[in-house]
Amino acid sequence: MKPHNEFDPDRFDPDADQTDVSEFLSVLRQVKSPPEGKTVYQATVAAELIQLFESPVPHVPWWKRSVRVPLPVVIAASALMLMSIWAAQSSRNRDSEPQVGLPGEKSPGSDSNKTHDLPKETPANSAPGEEFRMVIQNSGLYVRGIGPLSTETRYVLQEFDQ
Amino acid sequence: MASDQSILNGLRERNPDAWKWLVDHFEGSLFRFFVCKHRDYNLAQEQTAETFAQLIRSLPNMKGSHDQLQAFVFSIARHVQLRHWRRPRVTGCDPEMVESVADPRPSPATQLADREQLERVLTVISQFESPVREILIFRFVEGFTLHEIVAAADLPLGTVKSHIHRGIARLRKLMADKEMQT
Numbered sequence: 001m002k003p004h005n006e007f008d009p010d011r012f013d014p015d016a017d018q019t020d021v022s023e024f025l026s027v028l029r030q031v032k033s034p035p036e037g038k039t040v041y042q043a044t045v046a047a048e049l050i051q052l053f054e055s056p057v058p059h060v061p062w063w064k065r066s067v068r069v070p071l072p073v074v075i076a077a078s079a080l081m082l083m084s085i086w087a088a089q090s091s092r093n094r095d096s097e098p099q100v101g102l103p104g105e106k107s108p109g110s111d112s113n114k115t116h117d118l119p120k121e122t123p124a125n126s127a128p129g130e131e132f133r134m135v136i137q138n139s140g141l142y143v144r145g146i147g148p149l150s151t152e153t154r155y156v157l158q159e160f161d162q
Numbered sequence: 163m164a165s166d167q168s169i170l171n172g173l174r175e176r177n178p179d180a181w182k183w184l185v186d187h188f189e190g191s192l193f194r195f196f197v198c199k200h201r202d203y204n205l206a207q208e209q210t211a212e213t214f215a216q217l218i219r220s221l222p223n224m225k226g227s228h229d230q231l232q233a234f235v236f237s238i239a240r241h242v243q244l245r246h247w248r249r250p251r252v253t254g255c256d257p258e259m260v261e262s263v264a265d266p267r268p269s270p271a272t273q274l275a276d277r278e279q280l281e282r283v284l285t286v287i288s289q290f291e292s293p294v295r296e297i298l299i300f301r302f303v304e305g306f307t308l309h310e311i312v313a314a315a316d317l318p319l320g321t322v323k324s325h326i327h328r329g330i331a332r333l334r335k336l337m338a339d340k341e342m343q344t
Contacts, residue, residue, distance in 0.1 A: 007327050009320035018302070021330055024337055025287070025302040027279050033193035037207050041185045044211040048218045049176055 132157045166228035173231075174222045185214060188235050191304055195239055198299050199292075201284055209246060213239045232306070233313035240296065240314070286336050293317065294329045301326060 135158050140151035172180025192213055196206035216238050224234050287295055293315050300306040300314060311322050 007324050009323040012323040012327060018330060020337070021298075021333055022302050024333070025283060025298070027283050028194060028198060028287070028299070028303045030280070031194045031197050033189050033210065034203070034207065037193060037210070038185065038189055040207060041189050041211050041214050042182065045181045045185055045214050045218060046178070048215045049178060049181065052176060052218065 132159055134158075170228045170231060174224075176218065176222070181214075181218070184217070184235075188232075192235070192239055194303065195236065195296075195299060196243065198284065198287055198295065198303075199243055201288060205246075209239075209242050213242045216242060230313060232304075233310045236300065236304075236314040237316060240316075282340060286333070286340065289336065290329065290332070294325045294332075297322060297325045298329045298333065 135156045137154040137156060138151065139154075141149040143149055169180055169183060173184060189210060192210045193206050196209045197203060200206055200209075213235070217235060220238060221234070224230070226234075287298065290298065297311055297315055300311045306314065308319065308322060311317075312319050315322060317325075
């Protein structure tokens, strides 16, 4: 609820009696520009028009236009851009660091519940009586919910005892 | 000039006849506007000329019809006035001193029958801060509608109404004080 003396624009009456104020200020209407004033204004206007007609503002295509930017804004924008470049570069470096450890080991950052190696030996091209056989070893890093992150296939010749 | 719209078109096309009409139509009210602000006739004349120069450059970009011309002219005048106060002044000036010393020619005010009354009103109105002073002049001297004041002062309607309401209350108090003194 508004106090009594607070102004409410919705209840403002522009046609309310303001005769006293109008009469008081009406003397200002008698202030006239000096006679030479009009000549000065006409001369100013004529000079401006001549200047504009003689050297009109050339039409500049949008790709050649320039805008004024305050220096603090330029400095802030440059700092922000450098920081974002630095952040992007550092995160890229972190991603490209080599994983330390063997394929069978858990990686330092991996969750043991979510990752597991899948060593697998598959005898192939082996024939009876041969001393060696080729073994294909598949290993990979699998994250549940995402899928395989990396796979590695090795072809190994193993000595075969008969 | 044939019609309001043809005047506006002439101004936009920078037709000299249209601009002559604009000077004849607005020079008095613009001069008055600046006198109420500065109480300095030379400065008022200088800023009136500067307003016309600014209008030549900005009026071709004006949006709206002829009805908005008056508000547009005074919005430019307000910007000219504001820019003046941002500029460093060469000397501090007392309006009374400037009037009596800077220009030896008789000022327009001396031609008035009741010079004292004019000085009294100028003293009272100069006690108001911007934008209340401009709004009171627009309303009670130039006879603007509320919507013209909104456009010229670049303020919301509610704010304009509030300034008028409080301005009138304060003006009545100052008028009563002046009467008590006399």
